[in-house]
Each structure stands twice: as structure tokens, then as C-alpha cells.
Amino acid sequence: MRPLKGKVAFVTGSGRGLGRTIAERLMAMGADVALHDISEEAPARFGEVASLSALAEELTSNGARAVAVTGDISDNAAVEQMVAAAQARLGPISILVNCAGGDIGASGDKPNPSTPTQFKLEDVQAVLNRNLIGTMLMCRAVAPGMAERNEGAVINIGSILAHQGSAIEIGYACAKAAVVHYSRCLAMEMRGHGVRVNAISPGPAKTARFLATRSTDPVMMEEGPSLDRYATPAEIADAVGFLAGPDSRFVSGQVIRVDGAAGLYAA
Template identity: 70%
Template sequence: MALGADLAVHDISEDAPAKYGEFPNLTAVADSMTTPSARAVAVTGDISQEDAVRAMVAKAEAALGPITILVNCAGGDIGAQGGKPDPNTALNFLLEDVQAIVNRNLIGTMLMSRAVAPGMAARQAGTIINISTVSAHMGAANETAYACAKAAVVHYTRCLAAELRTSGVRVNAVSPGPAKTARFLATRTVDPIMMEEGPSLNRYAVAEEIADVVGFLASEQSRFVSGQVLRVDGGANLFAA
């Protein structure tokens, strides 16, 4: 909104933002982002379901016009029953949890992109930003299904960028490290030292630091950047690729 875009904000249900005390409902989220110069609309649905994706895209475009920026940020290490999977390792897992994680992270990203990208390609303008995680770039004994699903999101980003390159549509990914979101703080044991804000990069990110990178990739400042992955972790993971 600060960069002047109208916004369709999504969650799986109207009351989902209340789970971690962020907002009472999704409509309140949209209302908080509405300004005299920018509109916001709330859309709900399961991004792993084709019919729901089509309905959400139709509602967003009916309210705001053609989608020119798509940020695929739904995801999370969330099992079939709604919480963190247990067990949750490379060899000890429940298949239903793996399927739920892959649906939420990879399949949802693919379905949303398939619903929106053809319109962008026809207009020869648009950008897609997929949210991954630093865990996608390293071996993870715990949260393995999540790490694997997000690694697939990274490679899907490259594949989609290759397909859309001649249409002028850019596709990039952002891989954040730990950030102080309401859900992160509610579901993790945090390190008090990492909670401290200041000049040191040895800390958790704040949400705005991730959003700023998404804003860059959505803007004309990155107009010749596509198929890339930006890790936003304060330099905590320094390795190639």
C-alpha cells in the first residue's frame, strides 16, 4: 500500500487472522490497509483447491482490476490437523502431514501462478514473487517436509521465470530467515538475545525488512531481475546458491 498498489489480501478463512491476535478478522486487515489513494479487498479460500483459487482471483479482479503483482506468501510448517507436525523429521513423519505441507506451500503457489500468470503474459506486464525460506537451501533434520516443499518453490520460481521470460513477466523468490511475526513468536521458543533490535545483524528480522525486499522485487527498480532468489537473513547463512 505504501508504494501505491491496491491490495487483495488473502487467508484461508475470514477469522484466521484472529488465531495469533493479529486482527479480529480478514476484513479488518483489509480495512487497515485502505487509504484515500489505495483500495484493499479481502478474499478467502484454500489455495490448494482449483475452484477456490479461480473464485479468489475472480473476486480480486472484479474489485480491483487485473492483477499485476502476485505475492505467493501462504505456507508454513502446518500439518494436517492445523498445528506443527509431530513427528516432523526426515524419517519420522506422517504422510498426511507431508501432503498438507506440500499442498499449502508448493501446490498453492503453482495454482495461484497458473491462475494469474496468463493474464500478465497477455498484457506483457507483471511480476510474481514467491516466498520460500532459508531452510530451502540447506539440509534440515527437523521440519524436513517444509524445507523440501519450499526448496521446490525455489525451483518452480526458476521454471516459471524461464517460461514467462519472453512475455516480460518477472518471477523471483524471497527466502527469509526467522522473523518476529505473531505466529513465529507464538509457536517457537525464542532466543532473547536474538529479539533485541539494533545495528547488529545477529537478530531476528522484523516483518518490514522482509516486506521491503518484496517491494523491491515488485517495483520497477528490479525491472531486469528475474529467476532469482534473495535470502533475507542478516547474513546468517553465507553459502553459494
């Protein structure tokens, strides 16, 4: 079963981590994929692959086509150039996954301090640019074409921090809450045009970056029957595959928390 055969997907931040696993999943479902990262070298940062182009070559040898595009998603000129380059090589984009992001401040590290009353303005602005503005610019560049063709699925990656108050990681929590709400707003605009827009909010997931940047709880690392653990990247990619494919054809404007019931609340 290759339900996405003939479709073209653009997955931001897919040189490594969750984005990479999502791209692999969409390719396994038959889609051709524009792999994206901020630079050729970014995918190598935590030892996952040598470069973005090397990853594109490796994945293409498995079946569907993958091409590499690089650029900063918070730079509108770069966004327009990347979208044009991807479409020139693969054809019109009908699946957009906005996965690039993270809690990375102005200096390239985790912001510190990062509480509601103690933060550096430049860090909050950098985190908003990387998560919210980048997602908005990508959607603005891609969704109108989907609407013209009356076909498309947009999936934006939030975080469980979008849904609960946080006294730490303040810029990130607010940026991800806004990503989720922007997804609802775009779903409303796209409703009459056959374009579905949804968000996924992962709980902590075992990407190379996640594992390299904290001390982990050995019990949470175990992949037994308990849901009280870290997610695997494949578990997040499964939910993206559902929202990208035909089984979710009447699902739009929703957010799915993929967190093993870590956060149980109404919205």
C-alpha cells in the first residue's frame, strides 16, 4: 500500500531528528519528498548523517525521490526560493510538514534565563522566528497553490508545552501554542478549498538531539508496554502519516497530542 504515490511532500527540518523520520515515513507511503535543513551540515550535528545531500541520495536509493533544499525558514526570501526549487524539481507540493524548530535562542543555545518574568528579548524573538514565523512563512508560500489545486495537507509540529502553562522555556511554550492556533486559523481559511490543516504536539521524543542535550531517565527510555516513557520518532511519524494520508480526509483544524497520555485535559 503506497497511498501517497504521486504526491510531493516538503518536510522542514528533515535533515535529522523527527523531521527525518517523518520524511522517511512519507516516502515509505509513496511520496516524493523535499528534504530540508538550514544548511547542508546541520544534519550531521548530532551524528545522524553526513549531510543533507547524502541523506537525499540514501533515501532515493530506497524507492521514491528525495531532493535536498537548504535555507532559514524565518527568512522569507529563502522560503520562496526553497519552495520554488522544490517544486521545479518534484512538482506541486501537496503535503507540507513544518517540523523545523526548537528551543534555541539568539546565541544558538537553549535560552537562559527563560521564565515568564526573566528572559532576554533577543532569545524570545529568535525562538518565535524559528518556530512560529518560519511555519507561517512556509504555509504562506505553499498553501495558496494547494488551494488552487483543491488538494493539500498541512501538518504543523507543536509540542505538549503548547497546551500547559510552563514556568520555564517560556518563548518556546508560547511559540508552540501559537503554532497550534495558527494551524486552526489556516484550517478555517482553507476549508472551502479542500486543504486540510492539522497540528501534532509530541511529548518528549528520543531524537539524537534530545538524547545529546539532557540526562535522560532510564525508566522513561524503556520501550515496554507502559506509556509512561519517551516517544520514539517513529511514533510521531505514524501520526503524521495518518494526517497526510486518505484515512484523515475529513479531519482538519485539529491537534493530536502524541504523548502517551502525559497531558490529559480537554483542549
